[in-house]
Amino acid sequence: MKEKDIFKLNGFVGVFIVLLLLAAMAYFFISFTGSLVISDLIIAIVVALLLLIVLTGFTIIQPNQAKVFTLFGNYLGVIKKEGFWFTFPFTSRTNVSLKVINFNSDKLKVNDLEGNPIEIAAVVVYKVVDTAKAVFDVEYYKEFVHTQSETGLRHIASQYPYDNFNNDYEISLRQHSDEVGDELTKDLQKRLTVAGVEVLEARIMHLAYSSEIASSMLQRQQAKAVLAARKVIVDGAVSMVKSAIEQLSSEQIVELDEEKKAQMVNNLMVALVSDKGSQPIINTGTIY
Structure with missing residues (x-):
């Protein structure tokens, strides 16, 4: 599913159409009351129904917000630009936030490269860049981001040692937080592309040995x-x-x-x- 723009008009153009329909409905209804011609009444009713249909096409987009439109199960497109708009009537609309979201993972207990149990947590900063993928390709994209972030954090933590005691490794979790954060960002981006999400930053915010080995590692x-x-x-x-x-x-x-x-x-x-x-x-x- 690829994101696309839906056909839309300025909302005030829609207001002008509504005023024309109101004027037409009033004209034919007054004509019917004066001449009692049944065709005038039918036209007035048709115009009134058309007016109700047109009224369902108005929508308002807030800043940093998008709306995804579907019609009877078919994806029509998205509106990202804020403002007052008029588009297809009878459409279903799903709100998607385009704001930057800050997510703090839980403290995870994992084993580092040397098998030492450690506690680790990260902060992930991301935003939605493809609303179609976020709405249609995954179920609840925010939960998907949380789950995949923890999975990626476990994977990265197992690739490096907690500390480089004997200079056996080029990168360690404690001494090279920037490098580890960059690798975590790249890993999460691969996992979250399917959800239409861009990972802006991922950094380790908590790192410690597990309680059962903390004393010996301190020594x-x-x-x-x-x-x-x-x-x-x-x-x-x-x-x-x-x-x-x-x-x-x-x-x-x-x-x-x-x-x-x-x-x-x-x-x-x-x-x-x-x-x-x-x-x-x-x-x-x-x-x-």
């Missing part, structure tokens, strides 16, 4: 943070020890053989890397 994140901090400390300590040895040697403050250098490196690394305060030991020399 994992904390351990990763500690390791990262330790690496920074060690890298800094190595740089400081190297600088200290080079400065002592270049300025000839003290002569160090390889054994003393190793001992100095060991002492400095322990002092710099240890998370506890170090206590200096003063070497006073050998006592005999």
Whole structure:
């Protein structure tokens, strides 16, 4: 089913036609009362019936609203432009909103790429662009959008890991929300095209580990943070020890053989890397 425009006239043209019919009906009815000619009465009745038929052809379209018209089961077309219009009489009319609709999905419990149970929810922004598909190709397009959005969200969540701990993946749900949102938008657009819907945006609004593994995953994140901090400390300590040895040697403050250098490196690394305060030991020399 493809969307098409229905034949329509400005509503005030229809009003003019109604006034002509009223004038004709009044003329023939007055003529009948004066001459009692039965043909004048029949014409007056026919004009009155025609007037009632014409009155059913008026419709009003609000801004960002469309009306789909059918006549005895046949699709005639749609009017999207706001205003006062006159079209085919006796038509059935279905209102379709063209406004942008914001839909928040429920929190879904799914497994990510690594099999970890997570909770995820998304916000989907969409609007109807093909009223014929929205009305005739699916049953209740809003419910269809909700169901397909949850299905698409489950599919996308299973394609990526929650987090990229070991840099094994290019994209993760937590670190690459924009990329995941773009993929979700593309996936939903494929699913919702049949309903005449355009997906404007889809973004993850809630992401968390499920309660049964949240504690263990938090410990994992904390351990990763500690390791990262330790690496920074060690890298800094190595740089400081190297600088200290080079400065002592270049300025000839003290002569160090390889054994003393190793001992100095060991002492400095322990002092710099240890998370506890170090206590200096003063070497006073050998006592005999």
